[in-house]
Amino acid sequence: MRQLLKWFSYIGLALTLFPSFMLFMGLIEAYTCKQLMALGTVIWFVTAPSWMNKGKESKE
Structure with missing residues (x-):
């Protein structure tokens, strides 16, 4: 799913x-x-936030 969103x-x-x-x-x-x-623009702003910076979240 994440790859499709990308x-x-x-x-x-x-x-x-x-x-x-x-x-x-x-x-x-x-x-x-x-x-x-x-x-x-609509496509970018709807789909990009769902996969960007997901690997950089801290594990607290």
């Missing part, structure tokens, strides 16, 4: 990065870029 979070991170380059190159419109980046 993949989804990386996909979300890619969706926040690549649409801006695609817009710059003229491959997509601004509206599509905004939608993809918003979707990527």
